[in-house]
Amino acid sequence: MGTQSAIDVLDAIEDEDAVVDKIFIAPPVVSLESNEDTGEEDCRGTFNNLSGRQLSAPAVVVLADGRVIGDDDDGDTEEEEEPQQASTSKKRSQKDALDYNWTNSKTRLTIFPDARPLAVPTILPHLVRETIKYAAVTDSNLQLTIGELKRVVGILLLSGYHQLPSRRHYWNTDEDLHCALVAGAMSRNRFEEIIRYIHCADNAHLNSSDRMTKLRPMMDILNARFGEAYPMDCNLDLDEAMIEYFGRHGCKQAIRNKPVRFGFKAWCLNSGTNGFLLHFDIYQGASVDASEVERKFGKGGGTLLRLLDNLPDAVRALPLRIYIDNYFTGLPLVAELRRRGYAYQKAMKRKPRGAVSVVYDTAYKIALTRWKDNAVVTIASTLAAEHPLQKVSRWSRQEKKKVAVDHPFVVQLYNRSMGGTDRADQSIGLYRINMRRKKWWWPIFTWMLDAAVFSAWVLHRLGAAPAG
Incomplete structure (x- = not known):
């Protein structure tokens, strides 16, 4: 659809005995490229005294009887109009040679636009x-x-x-x-x-060696669906979630200081940013035959590695940062995660009190950071150490007021990304x-x-x- 200039439209309506309802005049075409603000000369003229650039601008008139003058719908093709447009406007650059399809739809874009439709069964x-x-x-x-x-x-x-x-x-x-x-x-x-x-x-x-065999098909389907719909967050934390149950079963657990003390324990691998559940499994007790990985890294370390191995390839290809608590002890696990290319962070509590100190392992690039807070906290990480140090407010009994103390960067990362499972629970x-x-x-x-x-x-x- 094309339009005529304002002067052509004015000539057209003077030759016809018609009542003008509306006149649309587009802004004048800028003939000089400049970064300066527009001056008063760009807005001069009244309806009865238009400037030359305004008279040459595109215009459309709507008459009272519904007719439209200036809407060039006379069969001209876009190819015929391109030379005229090229003479009055800037040509499209090579970098912007894409064909856009703009819409005012309120449909949201996905977080990962290249995501494929879910292939796993519902x-x-x-x-x-x-x-x-x-x-x-x-x-x-x-x-x-x-x-x-x-x-x-x-x-x-x-x-x-x-x-x-x-x-x-x-x-x-x-x-x-x-x-x-x-x-x-x-x-x-x-x-x-x-x-x-x-x-x-x-x-x-049913698989007699699997105590969750009655639920295993549903668990596998949900884990696959969670993996394909995962919003691709690099921060993951592993923690347990309690499922309330008061009956009798070999997998039933009792954990103190939990909102749910009695029930089944579910290992949950959640996004540390928003709590999205990526993968889960039900703890079946120590009596289940331990695999070679669990014998080498312990029950907690073997569980973490098994959950990571079951993730989709697209998720494992991310630069994952794994955050876990002091249940998953052992530097061999940290070294194994470093070998697999994962950044790892684990918190361990120690009784001695002291200032911020760091030791490094040059073989596997592991940093052990000890920080004096209300209690001494030791964190093993392949991701960060104490720098950059920031300040955090703490109450001082000696001074009877809040004082600023150093806050290691590795502790900040841990506190920021460790609560995904708790948030979901x-x-x-x-x-x-x-x-x-x-x-x-x-x-x-x-x-x-x-x-x-x-x-x-x-x-x-x-x-x-x-x-x-």
């Missing part, structure tokens, strides 16, 4: 297939669709923030208990039937699914649903919606 079709298979083995003619399973999962998630004494109360007709959203989505008997038979694995093909605990069953694997199953929702929420906050 969890809902797998659960539908295994649930129907398990129901058939138990002589039940259960038929289940993905839509019904979505409603079941939705009811489970709703119980995390709309809690009632028992799941049957959601269909109670009393005014103080009735939940119209749940009752309108599915009947109570249908919901009870589905969660009675819901299953994650085929009982005919806190968010999951706020809206944990509140419907219980007597199956031992049910708490882990609902925790995985909560973890998936949390990771999806993190992607939503980052502006990247997971594909599929």
Whole structure:
């Protein structure tokens, strides 16, 4: 679409007996390139006394009867107009020879534009297939669709923030208990039937050496999905998350000073920046046959290396920075992470008090930094040491006021990126699914649903919606 100059448009409307509704005159074409501000000469002239440059500028007139003058839609091609445009405007440079497709759509760009569609299977079709298979083995003619399973999962998630004494109360007709959203989505008997038979694995093909074999297929699918949807953060921290369980099971743990003291312990590899769950596994106890890696680096070190080995190639190719706490002790693990190309940071507590001091290992480039705070903290790292030192405010008992003390850079990095797992565990605990069953694997199953929702929420906050 082209336009005529203002003087041509004025001539055209003078020859016609028409009422002018609107006149659009574009800014004059700049004939001289300059970095200086425009002067008063660029805005001179009134409607009845336009300057020469304004008269030669593109213009369009809209008449009262709807006709448009100056909209050159007479079949001229863009190739015919290019020589005229080249004479009045600057030619496009070689660096800007791209064809843009601008839009005012509010669709957000993904964090990683080159991401491919997720190739791993989705969890809902797998659960539908295994649930129907398990129901058939138990002589039940259960038929289940993905839509019904979505409603079941939705009811489970709703119980995390709309809690009632028992799941049957959601269909109670009393005014103080009735939940119209749940009752309108599915009947109570249908919901009870589905969660009675819901299953994650085929009982005919269970691995007797794996205590999590009933959940392993779902765990593998979720880990693969998390890996492909990971927002490519280089900071990772490994820590445990407790899944509440009060029954009897060989993998049950009891840990003091935890919000959840009794239950299953899940090793979680999270983003240190936003808490996105990248990979997880359930701790099965020391009685499980130890691999060669665990015998060499210990249970904690072997777990870390195993989780790193299971990451997608795209994630392992990143310059990862691994942050772990004092459970994962041992300098051989630090040396192994250095050999694999990962930057590593581990905190270890020591009783002696002292100032900031650093020792270096030249063979594996490991720095041991000891810092005097309220307690003495020793950090092993292949990433940083004490410099650059900054100041941090601490209370002084002697001076009865806050004073500034040196703060090593390696401690700053550790404090900044170590809380990813705790952040995810806190968010999951706020809206944990509140419907219980007597199956031992049910708490882990609902925790995985909560973890998936949390990771999806993190992607939503980052502006990247997971594909599929």
